[in-house]
Amino acid sequence: QFHMIKYKDLKWEESLGQGSFTRIFKGSKTDVHDGEKHVTEVLLKELDVVHKNCWESFFEAASLMSQISHKHLLLVYGVSVHGVKNIMVQEFVKYGALDLYLKRGRSVSVSWKLDVAKQLASALNFLEEKNIVHGNICTKNLLLAREGDTSQGSSPFVKLSDPGVSVTMLGKDVILDRIPWVAPEVLEAPENLTMECDKWSFGATVWEIFNNGNAPLRGWDLKRKRQFYESFQQLPPSQWTELADLISQCMEYQSAFRPSCRSIIRQLNSLITSDYVILHATEPVTQ
Numbered sequence: 233q234f235h236m237i238k239y240k241d242l243k244w245e246e247s248l249g250q251g252s253f254t255r256i257f258k259g260s261k262t263d264v265h266d267g268e269k270h271v272t273e274v275l276l277k278e279l280d281v282v283h284k285n286c287w288e289s290f291f292e293a294a295s296l297m298s299q300i301s302h303k304h305l306l307l308v309y310g311v312s313v314h315g316v317k318n319i320m321v322q323e324f325v326k327y328g329a330l331d332l333y334l335k336r337g338r339s340v341s342v343s344w345k346l347d348v349a350k351q352l353a354s355a356l357n358f359l360e361e362k363n364i365v366h367g368n369i370c371t372k373n374l375l376l377a378r379e380g381d382t383s384q385g386s387s388p389f390v391k392l393s394d395p396g397v398s399v400t401m402l403g404k405d406v407i408l409d410r411i412p413w414v415a416p417e418v419l420e421a422p423e424n425l426t427m428e429c430d431k432w433s434f435g436a437t438v439w440e441i442f443n444n445g446n447a448p449l450r451g452w453d454l455k456r457k458r459q460f461y462e463s464f465q466q467l468p469p470s471q472w473t474e475l476a477d478l479i480s481q482c483m484e485y486q487s488a489f490r491p492s493c494r495s496i497i498r499q500l501n502s503l504i505t506s507d508y509v510i511l512h513a514t515e516p517v518t519q
């Protein structure tokens with residue numbers, strides 16, 4: 233179910249950071265068809281050799297993304313195995329991860345943020361229709377393909393990246409550190425990963441987007457993070473009550489009570505970006 237790419241057709245360029253058990257690099261792949269050589273800019277995601285045992289899960293994540301195609305899902309070209317190296321070859325998305333983009337202090341408008349949330353909701357709805365669980369929705373995995381320019385009225389364009397190594401393969405501490413994105417039921421038993429968990433993560437991700445990429449519960453240690461769930465706490469609500477309501481509906485501790493994707497999309501579409509809201513939708517109170 234995978235396109236195998238020859239190692240010799242890949243070229244590594246600069247390092248772009250790392251994920252859970254992975255390192256990412258900018259690079260290029262060379263294809264030859266009908267006698268013509270094509271060089272494509274790619275993102276090379278290498279699984280750490282020490283975590284070689286996760287390679288099935290690593291490729292499972294990628295194969296999930298390559299079985300289906302949707303405009304807001306990252307394109308995975310294939311995989312390359314070279315000795316102990318396992319490499320996933322993905323499309324290169326120009327502006328990178330949204331958390332870093334927002335942190336770099338780009339001031340973006342409320343309607344820009346709403347656009348991004350709607351695009352993520354449509355990707356989630358598509359995955360739900362295909363009965364596919366992502367398992368790692370967060371702004372780190374939301375890639376910005378087009379900046380959009382509010383003064384020119386052109387809107388941003390985002391793509392949801394692969395979930396990486398499955399949360400079921402990660403240690404307890406790695407899962408704890410994903411609080412508040414990881415749904416509470418997953419903490420109890422990672423096998424509980426369901427579509428409902430993606431909705432919880434969606435809520436935390438929308439909170440991030442409207443909080444300019446500041447991570448919720450930033451700097452909290454694992455003990456405090458665990459207590460956050462044990463005492464059924466919620467993230468600080470946005471002053472924009474309709475937005476805060478949607479986020480808290482998604483971050484409902486009882487998974488069965490979380491809204492359907494259709495309801496999420498309906499609520500996002502009904503969030504009016506009237507002047508009043510834009511002028512007064514100040515950022516959530518920080519904890």
Ligand SMILES: Nc1cnc(-c2cc(N)nc3[nH]ccc23)cn1
Pocket residue numbers: 248249256275306322323324325326327328329375393
């Ligand atoms: N599939 C992907 C994933 N990440 C990027 C990316 C682009 C960029 N300009 N800076 C970055 N810094 C870290 C990652 C990244 C691109 N494509």
